[in-house]
Amino acid sequence: MKQVLALLAALAAAACLTACTAGTNGSSSGAAAGQSSAAQSSQQAADGIKTGLGSVISLKKSAGATAETGPAAQADVTMCAASFDSSGKIVSVQFDMAQCRVAFDKEGAVTTDLAAGVRTKRQIGDDYGMKAASGIQKEWYEQADALQHWMVGKTVEQVTGMKTVEKDEAHPKVPDEQDLKSSVTISVGDFLEALQDAYNNAR
Numbered sequence: 001m002k003q004v005l006a007l008l009a010a011l012a013a014a015a016c017l018t019a020c021t022a023g024t025n026g027s028s029s030g031a032a033a034g035q036s037s038a039a040q041s042s043q044q045a046a047d048g049i050k051t052g053l054g055s056v057i058s059l060k061k062s063a064g065a066t067a068e069t070g071p072a073a074q075a076d077v078t079m080c081a082a083s084f085d086s087s088g089k090i091v092s093v094q095f096d097m098a099q100c101r102v103a104f105d106k107e108g109a110v111t112t113d114l115a116a117g118v119r120t121k122r123q124i125g126d127d128y129g130m131k132a133a134s135g136i137q138k139e140w141y142e143q144a145d146a147l148q149h150w151m152v153g154k155t156v157e158q159v160t161g162m163k164t165v166e167k168d169e170a171h172p173k174v175p176d177e178q179d180l181k182s183s184v185t186i187s188v189g190d191f192l193e194a195l196q197d198a199y200n201n202a203r
Contacts, residue, residue: 047085048085048086049083049084049085049086049091050083050084050202050203051081051082051083051084051202051203052081052082052083052084052197052198052199052200052201052202052203053079053080053081053198053201054079054080054082054193054194054195054196054197054198054199054200054201055077055078055079055080055194055197056077056078056190056193056194056197057075057076057077057078058075058076058078058190059073059074059075059076060076061074061076062074062075065104065106065108068106069106070103070104070105070106070107070108070109070111071104071108072101072102072103072104073101073102073103073104074099074100074101074102075099075100076097076098076099076100076190077097077098077099077100078095078096078097078190078191078193078194079095079096079097079098079120079194080093080094080095080191080194080195080197080198081093081094081198082094082195082198082199082202083202084156084199084202087155088155088156088157088199089153089154089155090151090152090153090154090155090156090159091152092152093148093151093152093195093198094148095144095147095148095191095194096120096121096122096144097120097121097140097144097190098118098119098120098121099121100118102114121140121141121144122141122144125139125141126139128140128141130143130186134185134186135185136182136183136185138183138185140186142183143183143184143185143186144186144191146180146183146184147175147180147183147184147188147191150177150179150180150184151195156195156196156199159192159195160192160195160196162175162176162177162188162192163175163176163177164176164188164189167185167187170187171185171186171187172187172189173187173188173189173192174186174187174188175188
């Protein structure tokens with residue numbers, strides 16, 4: 001059952017990544033965006049700027065069946081797009097995250113609507129509901145924006161070496177940097193890994 005659960009969670013992650021990146025191919029607006037992106041990439045290359053995409057998939061929130069409930073597969077996908085200058089400093093960076101869940105009943109039948117779209121946390125926006133629970137009255141995307149702003153101008157090594165603290169089991173890596181204490185209370189471990197992956201993939 002554990003192997004099946006892991007496989008289902010991995011498939012949920014793959015479907016989630018597809019849903020998050022689909023929607024521009026074949027449309028005139030998508031073609032225009034592609035042309036604009038190509039021109040921007042050409043200019044960046046001339047300026048010595050490299051851009052990369054990174055992602056981290058966590059299956060930690062998946063759970064096996066109990067006497068009362070069926071198993072639940074969850075893939076948390078953290079995505080990063082970042083550009084770096086010739087000295088390795090971050091020129092721009094953006095994060096997003098999608099939580100892909102597939103629930104089952106006690107007999108193992110899927111109860112999640114698999115035809116429903118998956119929205120990322122940025123797409124969900126204020127409806128995500130973190131503001132009231134954050135302690136600093138900031139929504140997920142606002143905290144991600146603050147983290148991004150702090151990263152710009154730093155190298156990946158400086159960013160990944162940031163001071164963190166374990167707030168609780170659900171928040172094992174919360175920023176402990178003075179400039180972030182009032183703006184970021186989410187755990188950033190997957191953000192840092194996704195950034196490193198984007199840097200490794202930068203071209």
